[in-house]
Amino acid sequence: MLKVNNLKVNFGGIEAVKGISFEVKEGEIVTLIGSNGAGKSTTLRTISGIVKPVDGSIEFEGTDITKINSSDIVKMGITLCPEGRRVFPDMTVLENIKIGAFLRSDDLSNDIERCYRLFPILKERNKQLAGTLSGGEQQMLAVARSLMSRPKIMMLDEPSLGLAPLVVQDIFKIIQEINDEGVTILLIEQNANMALRIADKAYVLETGKITMEGSGKELLENESIKEAYLGKKK
Amino acid sequence: MNGMQFLQHALTGISVGGCYALIAIGYTLVYGILRLINFAHGDIFMIAGYFMIFSFAVLPFPIAIIVTLVLTTLLGIGIEKVAYSPLRNAPRMSVMISAIGVSYLLQNLATYLFTAIPQPYPEIPGLKLRIEIGNISTSFVTLITPIITILIVVGLLYLVNKTKMGMAMRAVSRDYEAASLMGIKLNQTISFTFAIGSLLAAVGSILYFTDRSTVFPYSGSLPGLKCFVAAVFGGIGSIPGALLGGFFIGICETIIKAIGLSTFSDAFTFIVLIVMLLIKPTGLFGEKNIDKV
Ligand SMILES: Nc1ncnc2c1ncn2[C@@H]1O[C@H](COP(=O)(O)OP(=O)(O)OP(=O)(O)O)[C@@H](O)[C@H]1O
Ligand SMILES: [Mg+2]
Numbered sequence: 001m002l003k004v005n006n007l008k009v010n011f012g013g014i015e016a017v018k019g020i021s022f023e024v025k026e027g028e029i030v031t032l033i034g035s036n037g038a039g040k041s042t043t044l045r046t047i048s049g050i051v052k053p054v055d056g057s058i059e060f061e062g063t064d065i066t067k068i069n070s071s072d073i074v075k076m077g078i079t080l081c082p083e084g085r086r087v088f089p090d091m092t093v094l095e096n097i098k099i100g101a102f103l104r105s106d107d108l109s110n111d112i113e114r115c116y117r118l119f120p121i122l123k124e125r126n127k128q129l130a131g132t133l134s135g136g137e138q139q140m141l142a143v144a145r146s147l148m149s150r151p152k153i154m155m156l157d158e159p160s161l162g163l164a165p166l167v168v169q170d171i172f173k174i175i176q177e178i179n180d181e182g183v184t185i186l187l188i189e190q191n192a193n194m195a196l197r198i199a200d201k202a203y204v205l206e207t208g209k210i211t212m213e214g215s216g217k218e219l220l221e222n223e224s225i226k227e228a229y230l231g232k233k234k
Numbered sequence: 235m236n237g238m239q240f241l242q243h244a245l246t247g248i249s250v251g252g253c254y255a256l257i258a259i260g261y262t263l264v265y266g267i268l269r270l271i272n273f274a275h276g277d278i279f280m281i282a283g284y285f286m287i288f289s290f291a292v293l294p295f296p297i298a299i300i301v302t303l304v305l306t307t308l309l310g311i312g313i314e315k316v317a318y319s320p321l322r323n324a325p326r327m328s329v330m331i332s333a334i335g336v337s338y339l340l341q342n343l344a345t346y347l348f349t350a351i352p353q354p355y356p357e358i359p360g361l362k363l364r365i366e367i368g369n370i371s372t373s374f375v376t377l378i379t380p381i382i383t384i385l386i387v388v389g390l391l392y393l394v395n396k397t398k399m400g401m402a403m404r405a406v407s408r409d410y411e412a413a414s415l416m417g418i419k420l421n422q423t424i425s426f427t428f429a430i431g432s433l434l435a436a437v438g439s440i441l442y443f444t445d446r447s448t449v450f451p452y453s454g455s456l457p458g459l460k461c462f463v464a465a466v467f468g469g470i471g472s473i474p475g476a477l478l479g480g481f482f483i484g485i486c487e488t489i490i491k492a493i494g495l496s497t498f499s500d501a502f503t504f505i506v507l508i509v510m511l512l513i514k515p516t517g518l519f520g521e522k523n524i525d526k527v
Binding site for chain 2: 045049050069080086091099103149
């Protein structure tokens, strides 16, 4: 579904992504793990058309989308739920949900109901300003907002960042639910343990390069991964 | 000053204030979306005056008004495209300098093309009609200016708060990247904002110059500065703030002139700016900061 070939991204003189290739198949949950500054966010922002690569290509459902602008990329069915949530703080919860469907002009009521079903708290808070929500609620809102574009593939950048363990579990459960409803998932996580557990396929990104790949289970059991990302000593 | 005289001056003040408000909104909208003080805004207002003079000379007045509104809107969009949009990722100071450059360019261009001699502003039929209400004598334009202003502001608030385009404007003014991720087109939204700001400056220009009767290349600079102060006073970024700021500056200025302190009236505006910046830098309705990081 989504194919990234030899992608290179620079910021000024810094090479943030140094020629990575990976693939996301339809219906899968794929995760990209790696430490701070590895280039994970940059990869997703490049797929979304926010950042332009210096080399390489991105293919979605057989179309080259490397040079397409971010608005058309959303229209094609790719959405990014960005790092740090980035909800619009001075809009209400409901407005935030609606703005996720900015490019759609059909009826939204079913989709809004779906968001409320996944995240009942958002229904309770729908008139509240998003900036006054707690961190976990904001993350749920960000996921709901991304869903509103009816994506074929949803990219999530560290959805568990700064959340309490219980909330993290909720979020991961919902990511799986969304996947069960037919949305392909590309997930970035520092919380490698959780991410690998739900992933069909995983890639490890280190300073701009992919150093390892395999099924979620394989990487969970890999000794060097255990040491570097799962905080376990040999 | 007796009651009647006071009312008379208050009416004039409200009218001038209405014009100021229309221009102040342009500052506020552009600041909201680009965090840029568009120093060229007063000069766009001045050029709108010339657009009216020349289109009125060859066209019947209703069409001349439309031509003026359209040309001014296009001028605003054009300035953004040429002078600001290439600097989207540059430091804010560079864009500001570019704005100052555009301001001087427009003034000098107007001097070069139309000379520095004040040109008579056309009289739009009906607008200068004298109207007597009791002992108060005023012109039609003075009466309708605040009404037009308030209607426009109501329409604008609806646009910003209830329409999709308004939603895009609010999103872009908060967070470029998050807005792009929603599929919102930045450049299109920014152009639209400049279009609205310039259109309002054109309306303000017609109402303002009809009352002043002449236009010259610098007739935008002082009103421009005053309206900037009005926008800061009301809280830059806020539309109701700009409206209130415009009325406040207009009324105070007229009353100060009326009590015989004409020479002091412009200085007053800037005292307002300084006092406001000292006691409440975010203005009356300044942006509430509720960001959670
Ligand atoms: N806009 C930018 N300008 C300059 N350098 C940048 C920019 N964005 C990212 N970088 C650099 O690119 C590298 C990769 O950053 P990126 O945000 O992709 O890392 P990450 O893997 O998402 O890290 P984290 O887990 O901390 O979010 C870093 O060295 C970062 O400093
Ligand atoms: Mg990141």
